Amino acid sequence: MDIIGGGIAGLALAGILDPERFAVTLHEQRPELPGVGTTLAMWAGAQAAIARLGLLDQLRDAGTKLASGALRDPSGQAMLSMEGDALLGIPRPALLKLLDSAVPTTVRRVTGRVERLPRDSWLTVGADGVHSVVRRTHWGSRAVARPTPVLAVRGVIPGNPSPEDVGEYWGRGNLFGLAPAGEGTNWYASFRSGLGPDQVDVPEALDTTRRLFSGHAAAVQHVLAQATAETTLAQRIWIAPPLARYTRRNVVLIGDAAHAMTPNLGRGACESLIDAVTLGSFLNALPLKDALANYNKKRVLPTQQLRLASSAMGRTALARTMQPARDALLRQVGKRIANKAAAVKTVE
Template structure:
């Protein structure tokens, strides 16, 4: 039997991870990517244990750990910086999106063909076509119909990196009225992000304008937040509308399959989008390496659809709570009560050892 032709539409996290995992002895792989070069700016991504196992199978976990940062703890905070609920992050590794993409790119075999340019429709004739082209996936719309088109949320995401590591007492996510601000260490600097309702977009957003809006919006927050935003520059920041995908019952149709955000784009509130994209890619690659196409796709749907759709829904619910406007006092009171109970339980556990 000859080589099986696989077209991967999209050279982001999911597309590169799949290209790195497919057996070059079985597959003739082409990756189509419209981006001419790796991004220079990107937020820090938290790699949960499942994603770390996927990175290990690809062969780059050690490199990710050496170039990333260990995430130990943070807190959900009030705008003033008061910790309301401690969050443990033991075992998590933080890595910038550009660095992760670069490492994934180095893991792709030299036999993989790269095609640069925008893809308006997937090329015909492949044994398998993979939609790894993100939330606005051309592949998903072509094969799942216009009802599957991405949907804009009311929220803008503004994020970036500034010099200097944050103090441990400032790390975490600040929940205000209809807005959140996050702060975490990132390779010797500080990774920050903000999200709030905005009329900017939904197309290309002017980063300088978004930064000015963000500074005004968070002017009443803690000194740590204001200092970070004062340092933020358009060159080291991104601003874009948050989009999501509608629910899908299957990620494959015929010889077409979706991975990552093309199948289950979610709001960033759980920090799981990149992780699940990696897990998708490695799971699909392993199945294709070992099983006939129909069996591999059936097993992939069984492994990944329910799990990722649950996370998509949970992320949306968390976003609704975090960005609540009218229910803020109730929400914050609940967080404080939960925080007290967690602290008490931790103290009792410590005295019982």
């Protein structure tokens, strides 16, 4: 079996497969795990997948509880507050290191970019991200990823944010978010930009971000003043076209290779983990044909629904002409939720 891509999905799959049943080769172009990356939110489904890998305690030790936040206007005023304690945040490098620790020593690792896919593999798994060579080869040019007009700039700075500042700041055609990340603050910004699309100059993107958000709340200004190019990533957001099936003969797609989506719901990494553990569990228990059929049945519909929902959320968050109506609706919903919560407390 060949797994193309040693990111979140590829490492998780290599970690869940039964080493006594499968001879696995893991192909990854990077010679070592990345040292820079922002915080990823681990929803309940992703935590369950991590538990199947035997790593839930380690995830909790390395992660941070994401208990509250708000959708805010550019000044920082909360329009819609959210409470909860189910989410864990973990930096991408820490998550990759954790998943890497679960990969059996029997897995053969090959470093280098895959240009031609193995021809005689029992199963080829495309875990090679939004620009998947596996998807392009087996699903054709219509399945090639396409860029959106949106640039994502993100990073981490030292020091925890104040709880009163945590959340997303929705402006006219842009958004800025910040959340705790261990002993630091994870921040991210999205806006339409002509930079890129392939290689984005990080210092230029950071300067653009500072100018664009110069009128936002003091918390946003503080974060951007502390940000450095060395701890910042800047990428064009790409999305994959919808697929009706994630399998073709003895080829299967997982993670962003199957359903790359905008980051607005914070579910990309989570769904990659769930894909990998779901596929691996079926392969461990069933013949190949049945395992792939069950994987399609289990994962295509929910991930494609999330892809559409994330895109819709992105359009709402980055609204320009509809911004006043959007903000008025958010404030109205926020007041209703607050009034309902107050009524429940009164009854108690």
